[in-house]
Amino acid sequence: MAIGEAIAEGGRDFIRDIVQADLDAKRHSTVVTRFPPEPNGYLHIGHAKSICLNFGIAAEFGGRCHLRFDDTNPAREEQEYIDAIERDVRWLGFDWGPHLHHASDYFDRLYEWAEVLVKAGKAYVDDQTPGQMRVNRGTLTEPGKNSPFRDRTVEENLDLLRRMKAGEFPNGARVLRAKIDMASGNINLRDPVLYRILHASHPRTGTAWSIYPSYDFAHGQSDAIEGITHSICTLEFEDHRPLYDWFLDNLPVPAHPRQYEFARLNLTYMVLSKRVLTTLVRDGHVNGWDDPRMPTLAGLRRRGVPPEAIRDFIKRIGVAKANSVVDAAMLDFSIREALNKTALRRMAVLRPLKVVIENYPEGPGEELEAVNHPDNPDAGSRKIRFGRELYIERDDFMENPPKKFFRLSPGTEVRLRYAFFITCREVVKDDKGEVIELRCTYDPATRGGNAPDGRKVKATIHWVSAVDSKPAEVRLYNPLFSKPDPTGGEGFTADLNPQSLEVLSGARVEPALAVGSNAADPVQFERQGYFVRDLDSTADRLVFNRTVGLRDTFAKEVGGKS
RNA sequence: UGGGGAAUAGUUCAAUGGUAGAACAGCGGACUCUGACUCCGUUAAUCUAGGUUCGAAUCCUAGUUCCCCAGCCA
Numbered sequence: 001m002a003i004g005e006a007i008a009e010g011g012r013d014f015i016r017d018i019v020q021a022d023l024d025a026k027r028h029s030t031v032v033t034r035f036p037p038e039p040n041g042y043l044h045i046g047h048a049k050s051i052c053l054n055f056g057i058a059a060e061f062g063g064r065c066h067l068r069f070d071d072t073n074p075a076r077e078e079q080e081y082i083d084a085i086e087r088d089v090r091w092l093g094f095d096w097g098p099h100l101h102h103a104s105d106y107f108d109r110l111y112e113w114a115e116v117l118v119k120a121g122k123a124y125v126d127d128q129t130p131g132q133m134r135v136n137r138g139t140l141t142e143p144g145k146n147s148p149f150r151d152r153t154v155e156e157n158l159d160l161l162r163r164m165k166a167g168e169f170p171n172g173a174r175v176l177r178a179k180i181d182m183a184s185g186n187i188n189l190r191d192p193v194l195y196r197i198l199h200a201s202h203p204r205t206g207t208a209w210s211i212y213p214s215y216d217f218a219h220g221q222s223d224a225i226e227g228i229t230h231s232i233c234t235l236e237f238e239d240h241r242p243l244y245d246w247f248l249d250n251l252p253v254p255a256h257p258r259q260y261e262f263a264r265l266n267l268t269y270m271v272l273s274k275r276v277l278t279t280l281v282r283d284g285h286v287n288g289w290d291d292p293r294m295p296t297l298a299g300l301r302r303r304g305v306p307p308e309a310i311r312d313f314i315k316r317i318g319v320a321k322a323n324s325v326v327d328a329a330m331l332d333f334s335i336r337e338a339l340n341k342t343a344l345r346r347m348a349v350l351r352p353l354k355v356v357i358e359n360y361p362e363g364p365g366e367e368l369e370a371v372n373h374p375d376n377p378d379a380g381s382r383k384i385r386f387g388r389e390l391y392i393e394r395d396d397f398m399e400n401p402p403k404k405f406f407r408l409s410p411g412t413e414v415r416l417r418y419a420f421f422i423t424c425r426e427v428v429k430d431d432k433g434e435v436i437e438l439r440c441t442y443d444p445a446t447r448g449g450n451a452p453d454g455r456k457v458k459a460t461i462h463w464v465s466a467v468d469s470k471p472a473e474v475r476l477y478n479p480l481f482s483k484p485d486p487t488g489g490e491g492f493t494a495d496l497n498p499q500s501l502e503v504l505s506g507a508r509v510e511p512a513l514a515v516g517s518n519a520a521d522p523v524q525f526e527r528q529g530y531f532v533r534d535l536d537s538t539a540d541r542l543v544f545n546r547t548v549g550l551r552d553t554f555a556k557e558v559g560g561k562s
Numbered sequence: 563u564g565g566g567g568a569a570u571a572g573u574u575c576a577a578u579g580g581u582a583g584a585a586c587a588g589c590g591g592a593c594u595c596u597g598a599c600u601c602c603g604u605u606a607a608u609c610u611a612g613g614u615u616c617g618a619a620u621c622c623u624a625g626u627u628c629c630c631c632a633g634c635c636a
Contacts (some may be wrong), residue, residue: 012576038636074617095579130634137632141564144632174636187632196634217636236630239566261567263629272572274636316585318575320568323629329572340599375599406597415595433587447596462593554597 013319014311015260019061019230024053028229031063035089036219039081040071042289045310045331046265046272052314053092053262054232057391062136064100066226072218072234076201082203084289088297092171092307104204106225110213111165113221113251114176114194122250123159124150126177137190144190144243145182149397150179164197167210171197180246188243192216213501220244224253231257234264235321254265265317266325269479270295271488278322285496286480293500294547303477304522304547308339325485335548339522339530344379346370347417347462348509348525350474350546352391354437354466360388368448370418382512386419391508396461397438399427404557406458408438415460417526422525462526470507472542474532476502513544522547
């Protein structure tokens with residue numbers, strides 16, 4: 001891809017400016033980035049920002065991007081997450097080629113470097129308990145105190161480190177720490193932990209190790225080993241940068257990558273915290289990581305969101321260093337924009353109301369032509385069956401309509417899309433006064449949807465035939481959280497939206513939705529929204545997820561409707 | 563009271579000493595066999611106070627507000 005067009009693709013931001021400047025100054029011949037997830041949860045839309053940034057920059061500037069698992073803590077990492085992450089990054093549209101790496105690939109080298117630091121008198125084994133370490137670390141405003149073990153000899157440190165590695169000590173007995181400055185204003189520099197004892201089986205290295213490197217000790221060196229030029233991470237690592245640089249300055253690394261930080265993504269009505277998402281899954285507040293209400297890539301995918309919509313959204317929100325909360329309406333916009341172009345149009349009645357056309361003959365009815373996409377003739381058309389008995393949307397009828405209501409009501413005429421004009425003649429109710437059926441008449445001259453006499457109707461409504469429409473379950477999703485700024489803290493369940501899932505079990509859909517090799521493709525249910533078949537569907541039970549509703553200015557005006 | 567960051571329309575992002583602009587959201591209208599799409603119009607911002615300068619969102623000084631850091635998590 002040519003650099004010029006690629007830049008248009010990704011937009012401009014301060015990180016791309018830095019990369020461009022580095023390339024211009026010939027500090028690097030090739031840009032190399034990396035996306036470094038820890039496999040302890042599923043990827044969410046916040047990660048998508050980082051993925052698009054890292055892979056996007058690599059593509060735009062003709063470099064490469066590595067997928068590197070930051071698997072330094074076997075106590076919380078699992079193979080399921082590793083597989084899910086690879087699947088999701090690919091689905092989003094990115095390819096790491098041969099560059100699938102793991103921090104664990106470097107465990108040997110990292111360990112050698114730990115010995116290098118020990119031999120240089122820049123690291124020591126500390127026997128303090130976690131509690132003692134915490135106390136001696138000081139506070140935000142008071143300096144820490146040196147550990148009583150800080151001045152052990154190189155020989156003793158080396159011996160202890162090797163025995164830690166050999167598994168001689170129990171979990172937590174000792175740690176290896178860098179000897180930097182216990183009085184630093186930056187707490188990351190108060191003798192950070194390099195290695196901790198962890199007798200745990202690692203998904204890749206099994207039980208080969210009894211000690212595992214910390215994030216700080218592993219990350220920058222992994223970047224250096226892989227020849228990463230720009231190590232892009234989120235804001236909370238900003239004050240780790242001096243430490244990142246300290247390791248690279250004090251170790252015989254092959255390169256010195258530079259770390260840059262950007263603000264992570266936040267969205268209204270969502271919580272993007274691994275802790276909260278994990279709890280949601282674990283405690284059954286949602287039905288798994290791919291629940292369509294989840295902000296995970298797996299959840300968005302199942303809900304029917306196309307990857308290009310996510311990429312477009314990420315491009316629109318930009319990259320900066322100021323904390324921000326993006327309006328979820330922006331995501332919806334990108335989803336609608338992507339789907340509007342491609343989704344075939346279909347008719348489905350979510351909450352059916354029976355209509356009998358009194359002057360239409362009994363019998364098999366007739367076939368009418370409906371286009372599949374109004375803006376794309378190549379999408380072709382299909383036949384839909386019209387008959388004496390139909391279903392329309394309950395919302396499309398009101399017995400006592402307000403004056404801005406254009407749809408069906410007693411005595412009014414509307415168009416049935418691609419079919420005929422009908423007029424409501426009679427309302428049938430049950431003993432409770434509930435409307436259960438409409439008796440209407442149709443105008444045979446309006447076949448196809450136009451009146452020869454040129455008369456107009458104020459509304460066109462969708463419908464399905466009572467005889468050949470298929471029953472379906474439709475799942476409507478609303479925000480998982482009821483507040484625009486859910487806490488995400490301890491009592492986050494209090495902010496959960498009890499209406500986040502609405503199941504409509506009595507929907508009727510046109511037959512075209514039940515067949516076809518492309519049954520998994522997103523569709524637009526006309527006048528309602530974009531939907532996709534859920535994987536819970538079976539041969540005799542269709543299930544659809546609402547990806548996103550159509551913009552609905554009428555609902556906004558009257559202030560109702562789900 | 564330590565260290566590190568950030569403040570521009572309602573929201574997100576531009577403007578890199580020279581006309582404060584875009585997208586989303588909102589509002590109004592046109593079009594329409596989807597109250598969709600599309601199109602047109604429109605409301606709306608430089609955290610505060612000083613200073614430098616012909617000219618400041620941008621540079622300087624002082625302040626204000628918000629975010630992050632005291633895991634053997636990442």
